Amino acid sequence: MRIETTRSAVAFRLEHAAGYHRSDADLLAQLVPLALAAIERGEPVAVALRPGTERALHEELGRPAGLIPLSRPDGPNSASGQTVAAHRALELRELTSTTGGPVTLLTEHITTLDGADGSFWTEFDAAVNVALAELPVRMTCFYPELPLHLEILDGSRRNHPLLLVGGQMLHNPEHLYPRDVLAMRPAPAPALLGPPDLRMTFSAWQLHEVRRAVEAAVLEADYGPARAEDLVLAVNEVATNAVEHGAPEAELAIWTGNGSELVCEVHDHGVLADPLPGLQAPHPSDPRGRGVWIARQLCDSLHVWADRRGTHVRMHATP
Amino acid sequence: MTRTVEDLRSVDHACAIPVSDEQLWEMTATFVAAGLAAGEQVVYFDDGTSGGLLERLADDCVPVTASLDDGSLTIVPPDTTRATLRSPPPHVQDMICGTIDNAVEQGYAGVRLTGQLSYALRRAGGVSLLQYDAALDEVVRARPARILCLYDRRRFPDGAIEELRARHHTELVVPAIYDDNLLRITSTGPGTARLAGEVDHSNRPRIRRLLETALDQALRSHAGPTDITLDLSSLRFVDVAGAVSLVHAAEEFPSSHRLVLTGVRPRVLRVLDRCGAPFAAQLVVQPRTEQDSGETR
Numbered sequence: 001m002r003i004e005t006t007r008s009a010v011a012f013r014l015e016h017a018a019g020y021h022r023s024d025a026d027l028l029a030q031l032v033p034l035a036l037a038a039i040e041r042g043e044p045v046a047v048a049l050r051p052g053t054e055r056a057l058h059e060e061l062g063r064p065a066g067l068i069p070l071s072r073p074d075g076p077n078s079a080s081g082q083t084v085a086a087h088r089a090l091e092l093r094e095l096t097s098t099t100g101g102p103v104t105l106l107t108e109h110i111t112t113l114d115g116a117d118g119s120f121w122t123e124f125d126a127a128v129n130v131a132l133a134e135l136p137v138r139m140t141c142f143y144p145e146l147p148l149h150l151e152i153l154d155g156s157r158r159n160h161p162l163l164l165v166g167g168q169m170l171h172n173p174e175h176l177y178p179r180d181v182l183a184m185r186p187a188p189a190p191a192l193l194g195p196p197d198l199r200m201t202f203s204a205w206q207l208h209e210v211r212r213a214v215e216a217a218v219l220e221a222d223y224g225p226a227r228a229e230d231l232v233l234a235v236n237e238v239a240t241n242a243v244e245h246g247a248p249e250a251e252l253a254i255w256t257g258n259g260s261e262l263v264c265e266v267h268d269h270g271v272l273a274d275p276l277p278g279l280q281a282p283h284p285s286d287p288r289g290r291g292v293w294i295a296r297q298l299c300d301s302l303h304v305w306a307d308r309r310g311t312h313v314r315m316h317a318t319p
Numbered sequence: 320m321t322r323t324v325e326d327l328r329s330v331d332h333a334c335a336i337p338v339s340d341e342q343l344w345e346m347t348a349t350f351v352a353a354g355l356a357a358g359e360q361v362v363y364f365d366d367g368t369s370g371g372l373l374e375r376l377a378d379d380c381v382p383v384t385a386s387l388d389d390g391s392l393t394i395v396p397p398d399t400t401r402a403t404l405r406s407p408p409p410h411v412q413d414m415i416c417g418t419i420d421n422a423v424e425q426g427y428a429g430v431r432l433t434g435q436l437s438y439a440l441r442r443a444g445g446v447s448l449l450q451y452d453a454a455l456d457e458v459v460r461a462r463p464a465r466i467l468c469l470y471d472r473r474r475f476p477d478g479a480i481e482e483l484r485a486r487h488h489t490e491l492v493v494p495a496i497y498d499d500n501l502l503r504i505t506s507t508g509p510g511t512a513r514l515a516g517e518v519d520h521s522n523r524p525r526i527r528r529l530l531e532t533a534l535d536q537a538l539r540s541h542a543g544p545t546d547i548t549l550d551l552s553s554l555r556f557v558d559v560a561g562a563v564s565l566v567h568a569a570e571e572f573p574s575s576h577r578l579v580l581t582g583v584r585p586r587v588l589r590v591l592d593r594c595g596a597p598f599a600a601q602l603v604v605q606p607r608t609e610q611d612s613g614e615t616r
Contacts, residue, residue: 207519208501211556229586237559240520285567291559294593 012102012136018156019142019164027142031106032060038104046070048107077301078113081123082276086296089131102136109143118149123187125159126178131279182275187305190314196253204243210252211236221260223319231317234298235264237291238313242268262317269310331459333489334468341503341515344375346493350467352381354431355391360422362393364400364434378552404439408454419462429463437474452486497525510537510544515553518561530568545576552582562594569602579603
């Protein structure tokens with residue numbers, strides 16, 4: 001697994017814009033000029049669109065325009081906006097490091113990711129602002145003018161520093177920093193699971209017991225030795241964070257029942273200083289913050305949320 | 320009287336009271352390795368933990384597989400070990416005598432016997448360890464044999480430890496810089512140390528302190544080494560902040576000095592790689608090779 005250890009040195013930083021469309025035809029009419037402008041500048045165009053929109057855009061642009069489709073979030077991990085943002089950051093970091101220059105990214109709202117109230121998108125766009133902050137990406141996110149959940153409109157207006165209006169990029173006066181956005185609408189708790197197969201409390205001096213417990217759980221499933229060791233490391237880092245910054249005692253829960261899937265949760269009573277930890281590559285001289293950053297890349301998904309009881313992390317991994 | 324394992328050539332019957340698993344494997348492996356090197360046959364009475372010994376022998380570059388194949392290293396299975404500790408002392412005496420005579424006939428220079436004896440504690444109403452000890456003493460006095468009795472400090476009650484300690488005229492000690500039962504640090508020479516076990520949030524500051532002390536000593540003496548070497552062959556786990564602190568320590572070394580990590584296991588190497596080790600100019604990471612583990616020799 002590829003792990004990035006340094007920040008990008010490119011001066012160009014994320015340009016994050018929102019656009020709104022009335023219909024599919026309106027969407028296409030707004031997408032085409034953005035794509036053409038990018039091609040004119042010689043920038044690669046990455047897309048995260050619905051299959052129908054992607055096909056239509058392809059036809060409009062003609063054969064020679066090479067659109068780069070990013071992976072579509074699916075499965076249980078797609079419910080976590082921060083996880084989807086972290087994966088997208090990984091893909092774009094790879095892409096921008098091979099092309100060297102800026103990349104244009106066109107994305108579209110996908111209803112199936114809405115969840116119960118559409119707050120997925122608020123969390124996702126806030127996480128994008130953190131995870132992609134240092135990347136040379138021109139990202140335009142398209143939302144319907146009338147989505148099912150009002151939260152989607154509210155969230156997108158707070159999260160995007162730029163608005164695409166009549167083909168012009170305008171400064172968005174309603175834009176807020178990710179921390180403030182998440183203070184208003186915290187990252188949602190994931191779907192409840194049944195009783196865990198193992199539950200234990202631990203202190204800073206019992207982290208080796210956490211590692212033994214995770215080791216035992218991954219031994220049962222069919223993980224290779226290197227992947228198993230990496231997952232033990234990932235849980236160790238999250239558990240370390242819990243007892244380092246949080247309460248003197250934290251709780252670990254492990255689910256192994258669902259086939260070879262491994263789900264771990266770490267709960268502590270501490271207050272989350274950074275609502276979206278581990279989304280940004282820490283500076284090499286910074287001794288802290290690297291653990292969760294690495295854990296995010298080792299797990300299939302890592303979702304952090306907070307409530308009145310404290311801070312919670314759910315990690316999910318498959319072989 | 321206390322001595323180190325290396326001195327054991329001149330002593331035939333000694334005890335050791337390890338306080339941690341890492342110390343237990345360190346002492347046992349040194350005792351076994353010295354016997355193999357001297358052309359003796361080594362018999363280890365296993366109580367189900369021989370995996371730890373074999374791992375440590377491989378860390379120490381002892382040709383484990385070859386020794387097991389040619390019989391110079393024999394591991395007595397746990398069931399047999401327990402049966403032995405259940406049989407009357409004269410019977411054990413006969414068995415040990417037979418083993419020694421057999422080994423001498425085969426051309427071995429002598430025999431070394433060791434193992435963990437905590438099983439004897441668990442069975443009630445049996446013959447006490449003291450009686451076995453007396454029986455063994457009699458056997459080795461007239462024969463080319465050396466016995467190392469291991470009494471785990473954490474498993475034996477204080478009274479038993481004192482009694483057994485008094486029975487042995489020699490106790491082996493291995494000084495450590497630090498041992499918290501998760502991580503053991505031993506000094507292996509000027510500017511060199513060995514880490515065994517696991518580094519995490521609970522003991523991470525020790526690494527930093529160790530490196531600072533080693534560097535201070537190296538800088539103060541004119542003939543001091545320019546490399547500070549940490550042998551990591553027995554380091555099974557390091558967390559992210561631990562790896563970062565190794566990388567940072569090397570970056571803060573004066574330009575005349577380097578931090579050299581030897582025998583690094585793949586698991587530890589992956590963490591170091593993710594924490595910027597490849598970009599630290601004064602950090603040398605030597606991964607463990609198959610040859611190091613002694614398996615191919």
